[in-house]
Amino acid sequence: MKLLLVSATRPEIQPFISRFELSGLSGSAGGHDIEVLITGVGMVATAFNLGKILSNKTFDLIVNAGIAGAFDKNLQTGDVVRVTDDCLAELGAEDGDNFIPVDKLGFGQSTYIDSVGSLIPASFLNLLKPVSAITVNRVHGSEKSINSTLSRLNPQIESMEGAAFFYACNQAELPSIQLRAISNYVERRNRENWNIPLAVKNLNNRLIELIENI
Numbered sequence: 244m245k246l247l248l249v250s251a252t253r254p255e256i257q258p259f260i261s262r263f264e265l266s267g268l269s270g271s272a273g274g275h276d277i278e279v280l281i282t283g284v285g286m287v288a289t290a291f292n293l294g295k296i297l298s299n300k301t302f303d304l305i306v307n308a309g310i311a312g313a314f315d316k317n318l319q320t321g322d323v324v325r326v327t328d329d330c331l332a333e334l335g336a337e338d339g340d341n342f343i344p345v346d347k348l349g350f351g352q353s354t355y356i357d358s359v360g361s362l363i364p365a366s367f368l369n370l371l372k373p374v375s376a377i378t379v380n381r382v383h384g385s386e387k388s389i390n391s392t393l394s395r396l397n398p399q400i401e402s403m404e405g406a407a408f409f410y411a412c413n414q415a416e417l418p419s420i421q422l423r424a425i426s427n428y429v430e431r432r433n434r435e436n437w438n439i440p441l442a443v444k445n446l447n448n449r450l451i452e453l454i455e456n457i
Contacts, residue, residue, distance in 0.1 A: 244303045246303065247278050247280060247296070247306070248280070249289075250309050255310055259308075284403055285404065286378055286380065289411070293408065293411035293412070303362070311405075311424070312427050318374070320426065320427065320438045321441040323371060324400065325374070326373075328354055329356075330355075330378065331345070332398070354406075355413055357409065357419055359419065359420040362418055376405050377396055377398040378406035382401060389430070423446075
């Protein structure tokens with residue numbers, strides 16, 4: 244199988260890169276040909292760099308891996324989840340205190356879903372809690388904006404790349420899956436409550452299991 248592993252930053256997937264000796268960001272992993280794409284942070288960088296590589300290459304499966312913040316307090320720091328749907332939360336227009344998503348404006352689509360199909364065994368997918376996500380340019384850090392977003396969209400997690408990843412894979416009509424590890428809760432910014440090392444460790448353990456089970 245030919246795989247593309249996509250991440251915003253290298254540190255998020257460095258343990259995987261080291262495990263399979265992919266220092267040149269391509270090689271063999273678990274009997275599969277794999278290429279690694281580090282896009283940079285944010286949906287613009289993600290969409291551009293994915294579009295660039297998918298304009299002249301194709302893959303059997305594209306995997307997005309990274310850390311995320313959780314709105315859902317039932318999720319624990321370090322949990323690895325599968326994003327089944329992801330929304331471009333800020334794409335639309337304000338109307339006073341209300342927000343009109345781009346879908347209702349008639350200018351496109353704001354929510355995208357994964358398209359992994361039967362490529363990955365159910366035994367592996369069952370290890371991952373399915374969640375709904377939003378993708379933002381500005382991560383939430385105030386009670387007012389958090390409460391407003393929960394009321395409007397009721398997301399479980401947020402990232403800065405996920406929906407852009409799904410969009411690019413959707414446009415290229417290629418199977419995709421997004422894995423995220425919870426590094427913190429979405430709240431007033433307090434890095435003392437974050438646990439990025441645990442999130443990265445658990446994320447990469449799941450990535451290694453994924454590669455070894457497909």
